[in-house]
Structure formats: structure tokens, C-alpha cells
Amino acid sequence: MGIKIGILGYGNLGKGVECAIKQNNDMELAAIFTRRTPESITPKTAGTPVININDAKNWVDKIDVMIICGGSATDLPKQTPEFAELFNVIDSFDTHAKIPEHFNNVDSAAKKGNKTAIISVGWDPGMFSLNRMYANAILPDGKDYTFWGKGVSQGHSDAIRRIKGVKDAKQYTIPVDSALEKVRSGENPDLTTREKHTRECFVVLEPNADQKQVENEIKTMPNYFADYDTTVHFITEEELIKNHSRIPHGGFVLRSGKTGWNSENSHIIEYSLKLDSNPEFTSSVLTAYARAAYRLSKEGSYGCKTVFDIAPAYLSPKSGEELRAQML
Amino acid sequence: MGIKIGILGYGNLGKGVECAIKQNNDMELAAIFTRRTPESITPKTAGTPVININDAKNWVDKIDVMIICGGSATDLPKQTPEFAELFNVIDSFDTHAKIPEHFNNVDSAAKKGNKTAIISVGWDPGMFSLNRMYANAILPDGKDYTFWGKGVSQGHSDAIRRIKGVKDAKQYTIPVDSALEKVRSGENPDLTTREKHTRECFVVLEPNADQKQVENEIKTMPNYFADYDTTVHFITEEELIKNHSRIPHGGFVLRSGKTGWNSENSHIIEYSLKLDSNPEFTSSVLTAYARAAYRLSKEGSYGCKTVFDIAPAYLSPKSGEELRAQML
Numbered sequence: 049m050g051i052k053i054g055i056l057g058y059g060n061l062g063k064g065v066e067c068a069i070k071q072n073n074d075m076e077l078a079a080i081f082t083r084r085t086p087e088s089i090t091p092k093t094a095g096t097p098v099i100n101i102n103d104a105k106n107w108v109d110k111i112d113v114m115i116i117c118g119g120s121a122t123d124l125p126k127q128t129p130e131f132a133e134l135f136n137v138i139d140s141f142d143t144h145a146k147i148p149e150h151f152n153n154v155d156s157a158a159k160k161g162n163k164t165a166i167i168s169v170g171w172d173p174g175m176f177s178l179n180r181m182y183a184n185a186i187l188p189d190g191k192d193y194t195f196w197g198k199g200v201s202q203g204h205s206d207a208i209r210r211i212k213g214v215k216d217a218k219q220y221t222i223p224v225d226s227a228l229e230k231v232r233s234g235e236n237p238d239l240t241t242r243e244k245h246t247r248e249c250f251v252v253l254e255p256n257a258d259q260k261q262v263e264n265e266i267k268t269m270p271n272y273f274a275d276y277d278t279t280v281h282f283i284t285e286e287e288l289i290k291n292h293s294r295i296p297h298g299g300f301v302l303r304s305g306k307t308g309w310n311s312e313n314s315h316i317i318e319y320s321l322k323l324d325s326n327p328e329f330t331s332s333v334l335t336a337y338a339r340a341a342y343r344l345s346k347e348g349s350y351g352c353k354t355v356f357d358i359a360p361a362y363l364s365p366k367s368g369e370e371l372r373a374q375m376l
Numbered sequence: 377m378g379i380k381i382g383i384l385g386y387g388n389l390g391k392g393v394e395c396a397i398k399q400n401n402d403m404e405l406a407a408i409f410t411r412r413t414p415e416s417i418t419p420k421t422a423g424t425p426v427i428n429i430n431d432a433k434n435w436v437d438k439i440d441v442m443i444i445c446g447g448s449a450t451d452l453p454k455q456t457p458e459f460a461e462l463f464n465v466i467d468s469f470d471t472h473a474k475i476p477e478h479f480n481n482v483d484s485a486a487k488k489g490n491k492t493a494i495i496s497v498g499w500d501p502g503m504f505s506l507n508r509m510y511a512n513a514i515l516p517d518g519k520d521y522t523f524w525g526k527g528v529s530q531g532h533s534d535a536i537r538r539i540k541g542v543k544d545a546k547q548y549t550i551p552v553d554s555a556l557e558k559v560r561s562g563e564n565p566d567l568t569t570r571e572k573h574t575r576e577c578f579v580v581l582e583p584n585a586d587q588k589q590v591e592n593e594i595k596t597m598p599n600y601f602a603d604y605d606t607t608v609h610f611i612t613e614e615e616l617i618k619n620h621s622r623i624p625h626g627g628f629v630l631r632s633g634k635t636g637w638n639s640e641n642s643h644i645i646e647y648s649l650k651l652d653s654n655p656e657f658t659s660s661v662l663t664a665y666a667r668a669a670y671r672l673s674k675e676g677s678y679g680c681k682t683v684f685d686i687a688p689a690y691l692s693p694k695s696g697e698e699l700r701a702q703m704l
Binding site: 070071151168181360375 | 645657
């Protein structure tokens with residue numbers, strides 16, 4: 049019997065968790081919970097029960113960890129505290145500014161129910177945060193840099209789609225190579241928003257839309273595009289589907305720091321991700337942390353935690369002996 | 377009052393720890409312990425007591441964590457178990473094959489003395505191990521690659537120095553760029569030893585030494601050089617001192633893995649270090665883990681641990697609240 053995982057929400061993230069469970073022999077998919085009509089969902093994993101979210105409370109004894117796969121804007125602030133009282137839970141809450149508030153809400157709920165919750169799991173927040181934290185602890189005298197991409201920004205793509213005359217769009221965030229090289233060289237540059245990333249947009253117009261007008265609206269859009277060098281390509285719907293249907297992403301976390309009695313030595317720590325599928329990678333991180341939540345709950349370590357609070361060994365199916373012999 | 381650190385052994389590593397303590401406001405250097413005549417040592421930190429190693433037992437109440445800065449070949453297998461019974465300790469034991477044995481010895485001693493010990497701390501073993509482990513937990517279906525360099529290998533430099541006719545030498549291990557690029561591209565190549573690294577040697581000869589003979593002895597030396605493409609440069613002692621006195625190092629840990637129901641998506645996780653000073657960076661990692669050992673001992677978490685067993689937050693001087701608000 050493996051760790052019994054529940055998936056709450058069967059979108060890109062939930063489907064990614066389903067794939068990740070298949071790769072982890074110590075886990076099994078116990079059920080999928082949904083707000084939709086359960087009959088409308090056909091899981092890839094044959095025989096998996098699909099349950100209405102309102103009946104989840106009947107599953108408290110049949111689920112070891114619930115991976116909550118909703119969105120950060122409206123789903124997770126409500127769902128994670130609600131379910132943390134009933135289940136051990138993992139989420140990928142990524143609204144950085146609201147993490148402290150979300151943490152407190154989830155912590156109260158999890159402690160009330162004697163459950164283990166791990167929030168903001170993924171790659172940013174998640175693996176990027178971990179790498180920032182380790183690098184800061186090792187090199188206290190230094191400077192942090194984060195670059196995102198090349199990858200699809202869902203928020204920016206949506207912003208373009210809301211423009212009148214736009215039928216569909218995909219936006220790529222691209223780190224500027226020369227800026228990245230400056231950081232790697234140890235120059236410790238101060239970089240403006242424009243110097244760090246460029247934005248490339250692929251846009252499908254509605255019939256009779258004003259191309260010039262759309263391009264201008266994109267390039268001058270405050271917060272989203274005005275502070276960046278933005279390129280806009282107008283393409284057909286067929287081209288968009290053929291060449292821009294995947295959801296790649298990634299990025300770079302660097303810390304440049306000094307050591308020595310007179311700060312005479314420089315060091316660069318760099319962590320990077322190149323991901324074909326942003327949601328599937330996030331799902332794989334969520335699934336590894338589900339193993340940690342399961343073990344911590346068995347130890348009676350309840351309440352809300354983040355990636356900072358979890359000893360790395362909890363993520364691995366290997367024993368301490370195996371890890372020391374094979375991975376150290 | 378900060379965390380009171382003792383340094384055992386005042387070589388490159390010990391001096392690096394001294395520099396690192398200066399960068400961490402919550403720590404102070406309590407004393408340096410040495411096998412040499414204490415009078416022969418002048419610490420950079422004014423007023424630091426220098427104590428003969430045989431008198432260390434009188435310091436058990438004055439040291440929170442002892443950072444043991446000896447070598448892995450003969451010092452640490454003896455010193456770490458011995459001192460782990462008296463002090464919370466950190467070491468950088470790096471003989472990979474003997475880690476399980478060392479762990480058991482230190483674990484028994486630390487548990488006997490109710491102390492916290494963390495072994496094999498540094499970058500490999502250490503940060504590289506952590507990154508291998510995280511990446512394996514996230515991408516179970518994948519392949520690991522480690523490249524070292526560009527950097528000075530002490531062991532290989534020593535091996536050259538033992539050749540008759542050699543006065544002094546420095547050896548650099550250099551990762552092969554094209555191999556690294558193949559891994560980054562997601563090709564999952566099988567790489568031979570020769571394909572991954574080259575070796576570059578800078579050698580100062582004794583007067584009347586046979587240059588051809590020395591070059592041949594280096595290039596054909598089993599284990600050290602025979603399996604590599606090796607370049608040998610003969611230079612003057614002045615050139616060696618001027619251009620090759622620093623101890624840079626670094627390297628790359630990569631994992632290439634698949635996700636998706638039919639393994640249709642590829643991901644690359646890469647961690648890399650570019651270090652001006654190998655010992656100072658290692659010392660900075662040791663010092664961060666000393667903070668963790670101090671906190672774990674306060675919690676009564678005794679025995680031997682490795683980087684896999686330590687929750688990241690223990691390394692940081694920041695509180696949980698600060699970490700969540702600033703770094704997540």
C-alpha cells in the first residue's frame with residue numbers, strides 16, 4: 049500500500065500530479081475531487097474514483113495527502129484552510145505578497161485538525177526560494193538576481209487577450225543574455241526591469257481588427273509591457289496552435305557574493321530550470337512534498353510549513369542509509 | 377551574545393571559517409584549537425585565544441559549536457568522533473565511499489554525549505549532494521550529471537609533485553563545454569571519463585630534470601591522468617607563484633528528466649558554482665551549518681546528521697516570518 053494521494057481540481061496542475069504519481073512507486077492515486085460534474089471527467093488512471101468536492105469530507109480516512117490544484121487568485125485562499133482541517137494538504141499558492149496571511153490561515157486550520165500542511169510549493173515560490181535562501185545563508189555578503197524564462201506567462205497572455213480585436217495570444221518572457229552574463233561575471237550590476245527581460249507576443253487578430261492599434265495597446269500597457277522591450281508578431285490561429293500550444297518556462301536564480309578577510313574572493317551560485325511543461329514540473333514538486341507531508345504527519349509534526357521548514361530527506365523515497373551511500 | 381564557535385585546525389579551511397564568522401553577526405569566534413604550538417599562531421581576529429588541542433576538553437562550556445577543519449584522510453575519521461562526544465561539531469568529511477562508516481562512528485559518539493553533529497558539509501559533498509537529492513525527488517525518471525571545475529585539484533597537484541624531477545605543480549580540472557551543452561540540450565548522453573573533463577598541469581622542474589620523461593609520467597599515471605586528455609605546461613617557479621597561487625574551483629550538477637503520461641516533456645535542473653576560493657566557500661557552508669547545529673542541539677535533536685537531514689530554515693539567521701515574507 050502506497051501513500052494515498054487525493055487530487056483536488058483536475059486542470060493542468062491536477063493532471064500533472066496524476067502523471068507524477070505514476071512515476072512514484074510508493075504512491076497511489078486514491079481519488080480526484082472536482083467542482084464539476086464527476087461524470088464529465090475521465091481520469092487517465094483507469095478506475096480512479098471522481099468525487100464531487102462537497103463529498104470530500106467522507107474521504108478523510110481514505111486520503112493520506114490532498115494535493116490542492118486550484119488557482120492562487122480565488123481557489124487556494126479559500127480551499128487550503130478549509131481542507132487543511134480535514135486532510136494533510138499541499139498547495140502551490142504563489143501570490144508572494146499574500147503568503148504570510150495565507151500561512152497563518154492554513155496554520156490555524158491544520159493545527160485545529162492535527163494535520164500537516166505545506167504551502168507555496170512549486171518552483172517560484174518553491175525551488176527558487178530554497179536556492180535563494182541557501183545561497184543567502186552561505187554568502188551573507190552578496191546580491192541576489194532572479195531571471196524568468198524563456199517561458200509563457202499566463203498573466204501576460206491573458207492581458208493581451210482582453211484587448212479589443214484580439215482573438216488569442218501567447219506571451220513569452222525572455223531573460224536578456226547579456227544581463228545574465230554580467231551577473232555571472234561577478235560584476236554585481238544594478239539592472240532595471242527593461243535590462244533583465246524582454247517580452248515577445250504572438251497575437252491572432254479578430255477579422256477587421258486594427259493591427260497598429262492592437263500593437264500600440266500592448267506595448268504601452270502599464271505594469272505588463274510598458275517597462276519592457278516588447279516585440280509583437282501577428283500570426284494565424286493555425287500557427288498559434290501549431291507552434292505555441294506548449295507551456296514551457298524556467299529561469300535562473302543567482303547569488304554573487306564575497307568572502308575573505310578583505311572580501312577579496314568572489315563566488316557565483318547559480319540555479320536554473322529549463323522546463324518543457326511549467327504545470328507538470330510544478331506538479332512533480334508538489335508530489336515530492338506530498339511524501340514529506342505524509343511522513344511529517346506520521347511524526348505528529350502538525351501545522352503549516354513551507355519548503356524552508358522541510359528537511360530535504362523527507363522528499364526522497366530512499367532511506368537515510370541509501371541517501372548517504374548513494375547521493376552524498 | 378552570539379553563537380560561540382570554536383575552530384579546530386587553523387589551515388585554509390580554519391582561516392576561511394574565521395572570515396565567515398566575521399560576516400555573521402549572530403556568531404563569535406570563541407577560540408582556535410591547534411596541534412601546533414599555540415604561540416606560533418596569530419589569528420586575524422584580535423584577542424582570540426589559541427589553545428592546544430589537548431586542552432579542548434576544558435572548553436566544553438565555552439564553545440557552542442566546534443567546526444573541525446582537518447583533512448579527510450587521517451584527521452577527521454579520528455577527530456570528529458572524538459570531539460562529537462564533547463561538543464556540537466561540524467566537519468567537511470569528503471571521502472564519499474567512507475561516509476557511512478564515518479556517520480556511524482560520529483553518531484554513536486554524539487548520542488553518547490547528547491551532542492549534535494553534522495558531517496560532510498561543504499559543496500561536494502554538501503550543496504552538490506543536496507541538489508542531486510532534490511532533483512532526484514522531483515524528477516524520478518531522469519539522469520544525473522556532475523562536472524567539476526574549472527578548478528585546482530589538490531590531489532592531482534600532489535600526485536604530480538611526487539614525480540621525480542618535479543619541484544612544484546598545479547593541476548586544473550576543466551569540464552568539457554561540448555559535453556555540458558549536450559546534457560543541457562536534453563540529449564541524455566552517456567559520457568566517458570575522457571569526454572567529461574580535461575586536465576591541465578602547470579609544472580616547475582628541478583634543475584636538470586628530464587622534461588619529456590616527466591610529461592610522459594604525468595600523462596600515463598593510472599587513475600589520475602591516463603583516462604583523460606591531459607595538457608602539461610612547464611613554467612618557472614615565478615610564473616607558478618604569480619599566476620597559479622589561488623585555489624579556484626566549482627562545477628555543475630544537472631538532472632535531465634521526463635514528465636507526462638507518455639514521458640513527453642523534458643526538464644533540465646542545473647546547479648552550478650564558480651568559486652574564487654574553494655576553501656573559503658567550503659568554510660562559508662560549514663559556518664551556516666554551525667548555526668543549524670546550534671539550534672538543533674537547543675531542541676535536543678542529538679546524534680549525527682548530514683545536509684539531507686537539516687531543514688533549510690535552520691541555516692538562516694532570519695526568522696520563519698522573515699523568510700516567508702522576504703525569500704519565499
